[in-house]
Every structure is written in structure tokens, then in C-alpha cells.
Amino acid sequence: MSIFKLTGILVFVSASFVHGQNKKEITKDSLISFRPTGIRLGTDLVGIIKTGVTPGFSNQEFIADIDFHRYYLVAEAGRYSRDLSISNGDYANSGSYLRVGVDVNFLVKDPDKNMFFLGFRYGRARYDERVRYLTETEYGDQLKLSENSEVTSGWMELTTGLRIKVWKVLWMGYTGRLKFAPSTPSTTPVAPYDIPGYGLTFKQPWWGFSYYVMMRIPFQGQK
Amino acid sequence: MLSSCFEKGDCQNQTSNIIKVAFFNSTDGKSIELQLDSVKISGIPGKFIEDEELSAFVMPLNPVTDKSIITLYRAEGASNLTVQYRTRTTVLDPACGATELFTLENAEGSGIASVVITKDLVTVSLTTNLSVYF
Numbered sequence: 001m002s003i004f005k006l007t008g009i010l011v012f013v014s015a016s017f018v019h020g021q022n023k024k025e026i027t028k029d030s031l032i033s034f035r036p037t038g039i040r041l042g043t044d045l046v047g048i049i050k051t052g053v054t055p056g057f058s059n060q061e062f063i064a065d066i067d068f069h070r071y072y073l074v075a076e077a078g079r080y081s082r083d084l085s086i087s088n089g090d091y092a093n094s095g096s097y098l099r100v101g102v103d104v105n106f107l108v109k110d111p112d113k114n115m116f117f118l119g120f121r122y123g124r125a126r127y128d129e130r131v132r133y134l135t136e137t138e139y140g141d142q143l144k145l146s147e148n149s150e151v152t153s154g155w156m157e158l159t160t161g162l163r164i165k166v167w168k169v170l171w172m173g174y175t176g177r178l179k180f181a182p183s184t185p186s187t188t189p190v191a192p193y194d195i196p197g198y199g200l201t202f203k204q205p206w207w208g209f210s211y212y213v214m215m216r217i218p219f220q221g222q223k
Numbered sequence: 224m225l226s227s228c229f230e231k232g233d234c235q236n237q238t239s240n241i242i243k244v245a246f247f248n249s250t251d252g253k254s255i256e257l258q259l260d261s262v263k264i265s266g267i268p269g270k271f272i273e274d275e276e277l278s279a280f281v282m283p284l285n286p287v288t289d290k291s292i293i294t295l296y297r298a299e300g301a302s303n304l305t306v307q308y309r310t311r312t313t314v315l316d317p318a319c320g321a322t323e324l325f326t327l328e329n330a331e332g333s334g335i336a337s338v339v340i341t342k343d344l345v346t347v348s349l350t351t352n353l354s355v356y357f
Contacts, residue, residue, distance in 0.1 A: 088320035131312050133321040137240055138283040139266050146312035146321075191324070193314040 037113075039066045040163075040171060042214030047078065056083035059196075063212050065103065067113070072103040074119065076210075080127070080196030088133045089143075095127020097197030103159065112165040121157040121177070125196045126150055148188045153195045155182040163214070171214040180205040236315065238324045240286055242345055242352040244293070244304070245279035249336035249356035254278050257297060257357070265292040281349060286310055286323045295334075302334030304355065308345075327352060 040063075047059035061078035081094035103119035129148040134141055157180070163173035184192040184201055192201050199206045248255045255278060262272035266285045284291055284306075293304040307329040314321050325345035332338045336356040345352060 084317055086314060086317045086320045091314055091317070091321070131314060131321045133312075135286045135323070137286060139285045139287075142285075142287045144287050144312070144321075144323075146310075187311075189310075189312060191311055191313045 033069045036066050036068060036219060038216050038218040039064060040214045040216045042171070042212040044076075044078070044210045044212055046209060046211050057081070061210065063210075063214065067105075070105045070108045072105060072115075072117065072119075073100075074103055074121070075100050076121070078197055080125075082194060086131075086133065088135075090132055091193065092130045093127060093194050093196070095125055095196040097123060097125035097127075097195075099123040099157065099197060101157070101159070103161075114165055115163045115173075117159070117161060117163070119159040121159055123155045123157060123179070123197050124152065125154075125198065126152050127196050129190050129192060129194070131190050146189045148190045148192065151185055151188055151192060153182055153184050153192060153198065153201075155179055155195070155198045157208075165216075169215050169217065171212075171216055173212055173214065175210045175212070177208040177210070178205055179208060182206075236319070236322055237346050238313070238322055239345055239347045240284045240323065240325055241281050241349065242284060242306075242325075242327070243279055243281050243349050244353045244355060245351040246277070247354055247356050252356075255357065257295070260296040260298065262296070263294045265290075279351065284308055284325050284345065286325075300334055302332060302357075304330065304332040304335070304338055304353070306330050306353065 042063045044061035044063065047061045051058045051060070058081045059078060061076060063074065063076045065072045065074040076099040077097070079096050082092070084091040099121040101119055101121035103117035105115040105117050107114055107116050128150065131146045133144055135144050158178045159175050161173055161175040163171055166172050179198055182195055182198050182201055182204060184195070194200055199208065246255050246257050247253065256276050258276045259272055260274060261270040262280065264271045264282055266288065271282065272280060282293065289308060289310070291306045293306070295302040295304070306327060308325050308327045310323040310325055312321050312323055327340045327343045327345065330338045330340050330353055332355065338356070339354045340352065341354045342350050342352045
């Protein structure tokens, strides 16, 4: 199901729960209340800090969300790379990922639009992997190179978190994720080890945490 | 994105590069013993087996190639087996390193009645991977 269809269903379901008003007023109010009031753009601080303190690791992630009443359409995009020493060689991974989904805000009446949310994401990554290692067999010690090129993987997430208005357009917040159902190809030269945006493939489910600093740009005529 | 501090996988490795080749009679399908003057395997210098009577033997596959040629020398003449396989590299954990999973894809021979892949996945359990019929 596309994200546009999902958002449409959520909008329809929400509208059906409005009580105590006649049909004409419901339609008018629904149109107004579901009009987006602004867009938030931000970046993940955890990835930046981890990039700074972890040798051979790099992760930059950006987020954008837009409100439709209590529903927020969210997109998170990132670049990821990792170089790792293994006991008989080295492993390298680089790629990018995109997560899209919807967060449902449970603090609808907050005047500053602070939010506590539960949500859902679908993630997709495209990445390369390379393993260079020494094999010790009856054929002697040999260096072997195995590579995956432009592999794609998908997964799903349940999310929760907070978004807090700090000052004027400045916002901060976190997202906790329960990641599950990763899909990996079964015939690649390297069995995928690490999926950008998901993590280690043999961890099912897996979890993640992002801490975002964001800027909210209100739309014209909105606060 | 932050991930858990527990990133270690399981080092238990069930993969192997050793296959078992067994000999059978093509008429009744029963196991037979062959008097082998010698066995040579491509990539391994010298004779892999010399002057033995065997109903089966085990041999290693080369992880950096995709084919092994086995030559059986007997008093009746030489027989050749060609085994094609693919390898898949697996990283279980940085501390365990990388290893390979071998899958037999094709086998053919000359100087034999037939050869059949009876188990394509090569694992530590030494069940017969190749059945050779004479």
C-alpha cells in the first residue's frame, strides 16, 4: 500500500470520529483541521556523534515531517558507511536508506504543537558490501574477495517518541524504533551482514534510537 | 541511529569445504569398493590419495574457485569428475571472521556410468554429497 493511500485512509477514519456537529459543519471543519500547518526539517544527532567517535563509521540522517491534524507524514533519509576489521580480514559497507511512514500525535490540543507519538515506518536501503579475507584450507592460504553491488533490502518499524518546541522555530525530539522483518537477497556473493538504516541482519527484531534537532517552517497563514 | 551494545553474533559454524564422494554399482545401486591407484584433485599438488581400496573418500573444495576436477586412476583406466559449485561469504561476527557456504551446482564425469549430487549444501555433517556410479 502506498504511503499516499495510507494517509488518505487515516484522514478518512479521523474525520468519521468527529461528533456533535451536523454534516455540513463536519465537512468544513475536517477540511480546515487537516490542512498542514508547517513542515519540520532536521538531522539526527546520534549519527553525527557516533560518526565522530567510532573509527570507520559514518552516518548522516535527515528527517522531514508534515502535519495533517494529528497525523504526521514522515520521511527519513540517510547515508551510511562502515569499515570493520574481522578476525581474518576486513568488511566494508556503504549505502543509503529511506524510511517513510506516519506518526500519530497524542497531544493534539497542545498549543505549541509538542507531540508524543506512535508510528509506523517502511524502510528501504540500497548498499554495497565487500569482504576481503584469508582462507586457510588444503589449497593453502589464499586471499578471497567477495562483493555485493547495489543490493536492496526492506524492513518495517514501529516507532514512538517526542517532539518538543525549544525556541521559536527550533525543535528537538527523539524516535525509538522497533525494527523487524528485514528482507535480504538469498543469492548474493556475500550474505548481507549489515543493512544501512536497519543494522545487523541476524538481529530480528532489532531496535534503534534517533535524536533529532529540527527546524519548523510554518506555512503561510499558519502558526 | 544508535544500535544496541550487543552486536555479537553466534560463532557456531555449520559450514565446511569438505565433501564426501561415494562409489556405487550402477546396476544394483549398492555401495562398492574401488581399488584406486591414486586420486588427483585440481589445485592440490601431488597425489591426494595413493593406492587404497575405498568405497568413499572426502575431499576439500577450493574457496577461491568455482570448480574442482577429480581424477581417479585405476587399473581399468582414468575417470574424471568435474564438480561445479558456488560459494557465499558469511560474516557471523567480527571475532569469528568470514567463512563460506558451499553449494554444489553441477557434476559430470567421464569414464564412469553417472554421477549424482545427493546433497548440494556442504556442511560439517559428512553425508554423501556426490554419488558416483560405475
